[in-house]
Amino acid sequence: MSDFSEFHELIKKTWEIRCKKAELEAEKKRLNEKLADLEGEIEGILEANDLTSYKSPFGTVGTMTKYSVKIPASPEDKQNLFDWIEGTKGKDALDGMLTINSAKLNKFYNEEVEAAAERGEVLFNIPGLQPPTSRVSISFRGFKK
Numbered sequence: 001m002s003d004f005s006e007f008h009e010l011i012k013k014t015w016e017i018r019c020k021k022a023e024l025e026a027e028k029k030r031l032n033e034k035l036a037d038l039e040g041e042i043e044g045i046l047e048a049n050d051l052t053s054y055k056s057p058f059g060t061v062g063t064m065t066k067y068s069v070k071i072p073a074s075p076e077d078k079q080n081l082f083d084w085i086e087g088t089k090g091k092d093a094l095d096g097m098l099t100i101n102s103a104k105l106n107k108f109y110n111e112e113v114e115a116a117a118e119r120g121e122v123l124f125n126i127p128g129l130q131p132p133t134s135r136v137s138i139s140f141r142g143f144k145k
Contacts, residue, residue: 014138019145 042061046054053062072078086094109126116124125131 015140015143018140022145 043063046052046061046063053060072081082094082098085097109129109132112126113124
């Protein structure tokens, strides 16, 4: 390719879309914050009037209570939870709840691949894992918005 003008235009368009996407993500964040404020106001009015729902001209609004717990941090607490689930719901229920965080698994895998390469292992795999996939991403450095 001797004339890079079309390539330059492609790079420019890609950068412009990245910038537009960043602007839209910032707008989405702003709208989510505004939405949370408005929903908080509605919740406050419902609560102040001892209501769990209200039929407005636009539709019915209401509150729902959902509970959320944190994953145990200490190994002892984790084991207590695992023991309780297995003891009350069975091993299949426990196995269905035990998962590995994807980001941690990929970090672990890449560390193991590096260690295997340092040991001179060319064909490294971890039992139970499918062969890895890869993707190439384009980086932009030095561009100005």
